[in-house]
Amino acid sequence: MDVLRPEQVERLSQLLNGELSDAEAEALHAELARNPALMQAWERLLSLEQLSASLPPPVDASVVHAIATRTARPRRSRTPYFSALAAAVLLSTLWFARRDVPVEVTKTNDVTAAVRTLEGTELVDEGDAHYRLVRGTVLVDGDAHVTANGENFDVHGRALITTEPSEALAHVTDLVTPTNEVEDMIRDAKSQWAPAVVAVMVFTGSVQAADKIHAGTSFSKPAKAKALPAPEVLNARVLEGVTPPPPMQVVNVSGLNKAVIAQGTAISGCYERELKNDLTLGGELTVLLTLARDGRLLESTVSPKSTLQHLGVQQCVLGAMQQVKFPPLKDVASAQLSYTLGFSRRGEGGSELTLPADGDCDKCTYVNDRTEKVTVELGTSPSIGPADAKVTVVLFSEAECSFCIQAHGVLRELMKQYEGRVRFVYKHHPLAFHAGARPAAIALQAAAAQGRFWDMLNMTYDAPVSAETGLYDAQARALGLDLQRYRRDVEAPATAAAVDADSAQATRLGLKGVPAWVVNGREIVGHRPLEVMRETIDAELKK
Structure with missing residues (x-):
């Protein structure tokens, strides 16, 4: 087997620690694919990385560099590769030790798992490798049982569990080595974790919850969605000689929802087009609608109270509202009302459009989960x-x-x-x-x-x-x-x-x-x- 050069050891360490640019990382991955010896070193280094946290405090950087250089130098020993690899582990440990990160190490009497937490985490050790996560973020490495926000997780490998998903995403790379794969998992989790009350990210092995969560994937339990506000009549122009009804009777909410759902594809499409560019996009959009007595839309604007502050989505939804056949009003010449729509991601690029409860349904929704099958023309492909x-x-x-x-x-x-x-x-x-x-x-x-x-x-x-x-x-x-x-x-x-x-x-x-x-x-x-x-x-x- 070829002896690793010192610069190769350093580059592997930099890749492990996420210190290479995207272009440099891709070039090194390509080299790994072509060089079996280097790939074997990389695989061993990944497997040993999880042990680095338990190593003694690293020695001075100059000593480590000397060790790396000396052990990687050609010699008669039959195991120079393992010596160089040990030096690489020392280098990665030195890097971790010098980071200023809010990480606490929790030492337990149980040898089945090592537990690390973000600063401010409240974790109760209940014995026998059982933990109760009251709040915060914990990284479990080994076999352990963790309870968080009513969910039970049996960890067999390395996994991050959090009750504060948004905070955890900002510090995932403080707890684990920031590889390309980890960064890809963080990117995929951003939109799913935003509304979650508990989330899990599995790096190695698996976690058993209600379903099995495999390495390279994540799980999140969303917070119970709050009900959208009911449509509110802001003002109305009364008919001469007619006593106006109570505001809640001016418009039929059920009929209003049915009319909007009839244009659900167009309205959801406004959101889905922008979702392709920003997977974290979502929120509530409140529109102010001025309707004539016969239901014709006279004017529409977006309320500043909307949490979905995306101009493209707003303008597109207002345009789609022009095609909605609203129900007639009761005993008024015209009325302005507020109407709130909820937009959230569903599946691969799909969406869920939520409407206010109307008596006919507790949660009126229009779902487009984009799970329809696609047809690939195979032709003469290999x-x-x-x-x-x-x-x-x-x-x-x-x-x-x-x-x-x-x-x-x-x-x-x-x-x-x-x-x-x-x-x-x-x-x-x-x-x-x-x-x-x-x-x-x-x-x-x-x-x-x-x-x-x-x-x-x-x-x-x-x-x-x-x-x-x-x-x-x-x-x-x-x-x-x-x-x-x-x-x-x-x-x-x-x-x-x-x-x-x-x-x-x-x-x-x-x-x-x-x-x-x-x-x-x-x-x-x-x-x-x-x-x-x-x-x-x-x-x-x-x-």
Whole structure:
């Protein structure tokens, strides 16, 4: 095995601690995929990182650097790699010790779990690895039982549990190493955790709650939604000679809600379009409606009391209100009333539109959860497995992004475990800002013409590529391809057109990022752990 150089040790430590830029991190992930020795060092370092918190206080930085340099230097020892790795662990421990973060370490008598809390957390140790989280945030590393806000969690691994989700998200990286994966989990949790009263984020292992929460995923229990205020008549123009009714009888709230729900798709669409750009978007929008006696909308504005302060959503909703056929008013010439709509995210880009209770329903809602299946045109894309398989898994991916590298590892394992039972299809979707992604896709397509796509795909992720030519000649030669035919196919317009057709289809399906999975028509965007993909496939096989 090659000996790690000191700069390699330092770069691994920087990656572990989140000190690299996005571009530097992606470059190092690509190098990890091509260098088995470096990847093995990285995997060992990740597994040892969780032990670093229990190490003694680190020695002086200059001593650590000397240890790293000395242990990584070529020598006759048969285990230089492990020495260098130990130095890397020391470096990461030194980094953690010098951070000024609000973290307290709770030492327990129970050896089954190590517990760490954010400052201000109230955690009751009830013995036998049972804890009651009164308030705050706790990181459990091991096997323990935690109760928080009426929810029970059996932790088997490393997990963060909090009763203050918004505060916890701001300090997750104070408790765990800020890797790309952790940052991705934080990004996904922002909108789900905002209204939550208790939340869990699982880094390794699993947590058993009402359902099993796997590594790389999170859980949140939302606060009980408060009822929206009832429509209120702010003023009314009375009819001559007619005694006006009480304000609450001027408009039929049930009829008002039914009229608005009839335009639910348009109104929800106003919110969903902006939700794509900001997954934390949500809140209440109160509109002031001036209606004529026959229900015609005379004027509409947005109340400053609205909590959904997004101009694009507001203007769009006011426009959609122009199409609503409001019910007639009772015994008044016209009236201005306030009407509140609640907007919240639901599922992958879907929404829930909440209306005021009207007597016919306790919580009137219009739900668009966007769970309808999509149809992927498979065409002649590379595939493996029975054409008539009960489950078809399609992966849109590329060869340069770090999460695609992880997804490829999951794909390879799935192909082994479901051989002969599931059909797997690969679709190219090289992103424009990854310069090497499209040449790699073209090379893969050229190899597919000679029946060696899957072998070429594995080599593209596992071995160095030729950046100079972009033709991946080394891989083609190693696979025994006809090089002259391969090079002609690489240059052929039809090969590039096949790649572009896949990307165009991904765009039509709304798949902006990679990796993106489609399992029997169900979209799953982003990298997902092997266990999550297996559960999805198994559920489809049982249908």
